[in-house]
Amino acid sequence: MSMDRRSFLKIAGISSILGFGASVASATHTIWQKGLEPPQVDKNKEALIAKRWAMVVDMSKFKTDEDVKQVITACHQTHNVPDFRNADGSVNKKDEIKWIWQASYERAFPGQDNKYMSEHMKEMPFFVLCNHCDNPPCVRVCPTKATFKLPDGITMQDEHRCIGCRFCMAACPYGSRSFNWRDPRGTNPNGEPFIKNENKEYPMRTKGVVEKCTFCTERLSVGKLPACVEAAPKGGLLFGDMEDPNSEVRKIVTNQYTIRRKSDLGTGPAIYYIVGGSDHA
């Protein structure tokens, strides 16, 4: 078959227009547009909103071990955090997943301890969790933006996007991030599941992703306070908007002496600790 240049160009031109047009037409379909915008999507009306979420920890309100334990249990229960244990019932430190846990003064506030401190203070187990920093090193190093900053100050983690490189774990100065070395859906040597009484409203994680405290974003958006705050004795853990001058957390931080973990690193942690005071001087 022979074809002159004119008809060849005509056919080529028409087919490229058709091809290009079809790809444009399919790309303009609503669902392929980048992101969903209101009014297509909206926030829950009951959602709690703030400019800067922050927490105040007052350890003096925790009188018994039971008070302490129920906070950790509440958090880990709500978020399906696995409990990796060895056959003898001891905690498997290497694989442990931690959202909220306890640390001694020396560990929580290194460099601020001294040898004349009261034994009570030295041994008090402080609650430690993700500090939801103003300037989080984990976010800076994440190659996939799996961890990122929400506009209300929460350092959020999207496990869908996590590739398990663990840069964030190396970057976080608080050890707030845990890697899933093993499948949290498994069972321990005694045949008990790692996650007992799973919360069916919250996902689990999978082997190979990093997880951490999310300040209960899923609870905030249905108008609930974080699980730990709810489970703590009154005033033990306070949660609120630090940018709101009338909020409880702001008043405490303004009027009382509070310290933050490793604030000299410049990460701007948002967990404030009331240390000392009348209850345990």
Next chain:
Amino acid sequence: MKIYDGGKIFLGLLVFVALATFPFTYNMVMGKGTKAPEPKTDTPAIQEWEKVNGKKECVESKDFMRKEHMQLLNNWRESVVRDYNRGYISTTSHKRFNMSLQNGCMTCHSNKKKFCDECHTYMSVKPYCWDCHIQPEEKEEAKS
């Protein structure tokens, strides 16, 4: 024209064609692979919905969901995790839906085996949703 060793060549070709198409012919004869998937939307929650609203309706039209649900779910996830949006307003029914796989989709489509797996298995796609998300509890069908 004479083809040297024509008999052997054609016999060889025949054997080759038979072997190469064996997976297809096998499935056609056995009738397993050719059966089109039939996802079921007859869960109690959907029947209840049908009773109340007069028709079965999903977040978007059936056609759209069939073709684009994976992209829709991706967009939902971004919107929920990154923008705090929790509600999705349907472009067809203008109803508001909870943007959640576990607490949204699966509350109606509680039959993961007959709804999700039916097609996914047929198409041999292995989405990793259920590596983390908790699937609804299903009663084993009373066949076995």
